[in-house]
Amino acid sequence: MGYRVxxxxxxxxxxxxxxxxxxxxxxxxxxxxxxxxxxxxxKIITVKGEAIEVKETAYDSFNDVDIALFSAGADISRHFxxxxxxxxxxxxxxxxxxxxxxxxxxxxxxVNIEDITKHKGIIANPNCSTIQMVVALYPLHQVNPIKRIVxxxxxxxxxxxxxxxxxxxxQTRQLLDGQKAVAHVYSHQIAFNVLPxxxxxxxxxxxxxxxxxxxxxxxxxxxxxxQVSATCVRVPVFTGHSxxxxxxxxRPMEPEQARDILLRSPGIKVLDETAVKLYPHPWLATxxxxxxxxxxxxxISSPNGLVMWVVADNVRKGAALNAVQIAEELVxxxxxxx
Amino acid sequence: MGYRVxxxxxxxxxxxxxxxxxxxxxxxxxxxxxxxxxxxxxKIITVKGEAIEVKETAYDSFNDVDIALFSAGADISRHFxxxxxxxxxxxxxxxxxxxxxxxxxxxxxxVNIEDITKHKGIIANPNCSTIQMVVALYPLHQVNPIKRIVxxxxxxxxxxxxxxxxxxxxQTRQLLDGQKAVAHVYSHQIAFNVLPxxxxxxxxxxxxxxxxxxxxxxxxxxxxxxQVSATCVRVPVFTGHSxxxxxxxxRPMEPEQARDILLRSPGIKVLDETAVKLYPHPWLATxxxxxxxxxxxxxISSPNGLVMWVVADNVRKGAALNAVQIAEELVxxxxxxx
Numbered sequence: 001m002g003y004r005v006x007x008x009x010x011x012x013x014x015x016x017x018x019x020x021x022x023x024x025x026x027x028x029x030x031x032x033x034x035x036x037x038x039x040x041x042x043k044i045i046t047v048k049g050e051a052i053e054v055k056e057t058a059y060d061s062f063n064d065v066d067i068a069l070f071s072a073g074a075d076i077s078r079h080f081x082x083x084x085x086x087x088x089x090x091x092x093x094x095x096x097x098x099x100x101x102x103x104x105x106x107x108x109x110x111v112n113i114e115d116i117t118k119h120k121g122i123i124a125n126p127n128c129s130t131i132q133m134v135v136a137l138y139p140l141h142q143v144n145p146i147k148r149i150v151x152x153x154x155x156x157x158x159x160x161x162x163x164x165x166x167x168x169x170x171q172t173r174q175l176l177d178g179q180k181a182v183a184h185v186y187s188h189q190i191a192f193n194v195l196p197x198x199x200x201x202x203x204x205x206x207x208x209x210x211x212x213x214x215x216x217x218x219x220x221x222x223x224x225x226x227q228v229s230a231t232c233v234r235v236p237v238f239t240g241h242s243x244x245x246x247x248x249x250x251r252p253m254e255p256e257q258a259r260d261i262l263l264r265s266p267g268i269k270v271l272d273e274t275a276v277k278l279y280p281h282p283w284l285a286t287x288x289x290x291x292x293x294x295x296x297x298x299x300i301s302s303p304n305g306l307v308m309w310v311v312a313d314n315v316r317k318g319a320a321l322n323a324v325q326i327a328e329e330l331v332x333x334x335x336x337x338x
Numbered sequence: 339m340g341y342r343v344x345x346x347x348x349x350x351x352x353x354x355x356x357x358x359x360x361x362x363x364x365x366x367x368x369x370x371x372x373x374x375x376x377x378x379x380x381k382i383i384t385v386k387g388e389a390i391e392v393k394e395t396a397y398d399s400f401n402d403v404d405i406a407l408f409s410a411g412a413d414i415s416r417h418f419x420x421x422x423x424x425x426x427x428x429x430x431x432x433x434x435x436x437x438x439x440x441x442x443x444x445x446x447x448x449v450n451i452e453d454i455t456k457h458k459g460i461i462a463n464p465n466c467s468t469i470q471m472v473v474a475l476y477p478l479h480q481v482n483p484i485k486r487i488v489x490x491x492x493x494x495x496x497x498x499x500x501x502x503x504x505x506x507x508x509q510t511r512q513l514l515d516g517q518k519a520v521a522h523v524y525s526h527q528i529a530f531n532v533l534p535x536x537x538x539x540x541x542x543x544x545x546x547x548x549x550x551x552x553x554x555x556x557x558x559x560x561x562x563x564x565q566v567s568a569t570c571v572r573v574p575v576f577t578g579h580s581x582x583x584x585x586x587x588x589r590p591m592e593p594e595q596a597r598d599i600l601l602r603s604p605g606i607k608v609l610d611e612t613a614v615k616l617y618p619h620p621w622l623a624t625x626x627x628x629x630x631x632x633x634x635x636x637x638i639s640s641p642n643g644l645v646m647w648v649v650a651d652n653v654r655k656g657a658a659l660n661a662v663q664i665a666e667e668l669v670x671x672x673x674x675x676x
Contacts (some may be wrong), residue, residue: 148639152490152582154532154571168530169514176511187615188622192506192575194492195619196582196633196647201612205593205635205645214638227639231582231647233492236574237530244490244534244569255543274539277525281533284526295534297543300552301486301565307543309534309569 002030003337006065009072010034013161017320018069062087066337067327085121092123092323099124106219109325110267111138128318129153130216135291136310139265144249148227154235154242159314198232240282241314249304255296280311340366341675344403347410348372351499355658356407400425404675423459430461430661437462444557447663448605449476466656467491468554473629474648477603482587486565492573492580497652536570578620579652587642593634618649
């Protein structure tokens with residue numbers, strides 16, 4: 001017995017990863033609709049050995065769908081997710097469109113899976129940089145409440161999409177060949193450069209991406225008093241977001257205790273043996289499911305603080321895998337399908 | 339009237355930059371000795387139109403030298419800087435060998451130039467990531483004392499040296515051509531990757547580079563109570579270190595006030611107009627003298643905090659320029675030469 005799955009944004013970076021993850025985890029599927037813009041309609045994509053034609057997303061795309069995984073941008077989600085929900089599909093939406101909507105659960109399975117029970121047709125998948133941070137911090141927060149987080153991110157270009165991946169590749173080649181690099185996707189050159197600009201700038205001086213890390217963390221962890229200050233930076237890495245996290249707890253926490261807690265927490269792999277240069281980095285995390293944590297140490301600048309380094313595949317756990325995990329849990333709980 | 343200058347490590351990354359900066363700033367030179375390892379001896383380098391042969395650094399290299407600029411690693415400095423000083427040369431040393439020696443001034447001209455008066459033959463040039471941070475923070479500290487700094491760095495490979503620049507270029511080409519990249523200089527691949535490892539790991543879990551940012555900041559700013567926690571990360575950038583800095587003052591400070599202070603502070607260029615995507619980035623800072631500051635905003639996680647983004651050319655202001663500025667000040671004060 002399987003389910004009827006729709007993927008909206010099937011030809012995009014995360015859409016392609018949805019397919020990989022569904023196949024790899026053998027998600028019970030009776031049918032798959034691949035939906036995208038009219039530009040991509042007609043393309044053929046193979047899913048579980050079956051060649052499937054990409055269709056343009058339309059009002060009647062969701063007639064026979066149990067679960068719809070969206071990753072085609074906030075505008076598409078705003079328009080089509082409610083339509084899909086009206087057609088009795090459960091939507092897991094990877095865009096920012098509904099994340100802060102009080103009626104929409106914002107879910108990281110390792111943290112707040114129970115929130116899926118409150119859905120009204122749409123469940124939101126958090127921002128990639130938030131997901132890996134809360135997976136790493138929530139187990140510690142349960143033992144010793146977190147008061148404040150200062151985080152600096154190193155975000156891969158795949159978070160922007162295929163165009164950005166192409167731009168990094170193209171600019172890199174241009175510069176190695178002694179040519180000038182031209183910026184299209186980002187405000188400035190990204191090859192051999194770092195840019196502290198992700199999403200739009202807000203009046204506060206923070207970017208929307210940085211603001212998401214505050215708001216989404218509070219919502220997912222059910223902790224409205226946590227203070228979060230983020231600096232989000234794009235780096236010339238294809239896949240894998242890294243985060244330098246300074247966290248202040250209510251009481252002191254020893255690195256050894258944090259390591260012990262994280263070793264037995266779901267979705268986490270501790271890589272923290274500096275004597276043998278073992279720590280997480282994006283190249284190592286690419287194509288894996290885990291959130292990697294390393295460089296765990298006492299914050300020498302604050303009595304109740306720890307510093308750590310957290311890396312995950314932003315397309316996998318930061319997007320597609322987290323959404324599929326939500327879908328699996330809907331299946332496990334019998335919350336899905338006719 | 340000019341001075342007799344020696345450059346130790348003349349064929350290295352910083353050595354080459356010493357020559358450029360001395361030429362550009364028209365430092366008054368009567369003669370230049372270019373010193374290096376025996377491997378580089380015999381090379382010819384042109385300084386101010388004159389072809390000069392590189393000599394191996396030896397005991398008698400400093401007989402007729404007024405000022406010796408060292409950048410050949412801590413071992414060479416430990417061995418030859420005292421010899422140069424014995425020969426009445428004033429040493430400006432770019433290595434870590436003497437920085438924390440209480441008898442050796444550690445100087446950033448924009449911050450503590452008066453400390454040069456206390457030298458006993460050797461003046462130390464701080465670590466690159468420390469220099470740009472204290473240039474940006476000291477003017478604020480004078481108005482509103484800083485209590486704590488949390489900093490995450492994005493450090494270019496040129497900070498490691500020419501081998502690392504070659505390694506980034508080689509690995510990048512290998513990966514673009516579909517080959518595997520092999521790591522020689524760093525513990526792991528640096529191309530399209532980021533590595534939270536700069537210098538050796540200490541028992542505290544911090545690296546020595548991170549520890550330097552604490553100790554050197556305190557010594558340069560004469561502020562033993564400042565708390566500093568750093569995470570130092572190598573990024574696939576050729577030149578230009580970037581830093582995400584969260585700073586806590588004794589009292590609140592508005593971003594506008596910080597901007598005003600920095601606008602009239604030496605060595606700083608404020609680039610902070612997010613509406614037109616104006617902020618510092620390494621590509622823009624390469625080959626320039628200034629410390630660039632942008633993204634200045636209230637720290638939403640702390641009442642007396644500011645967050646900012648600081649970028650500088652690590653080979654220029656982070657090393658060669660800072661040393662030459664010290665030499666210029668020795669000249670201006672008549673502290674140099676026979």
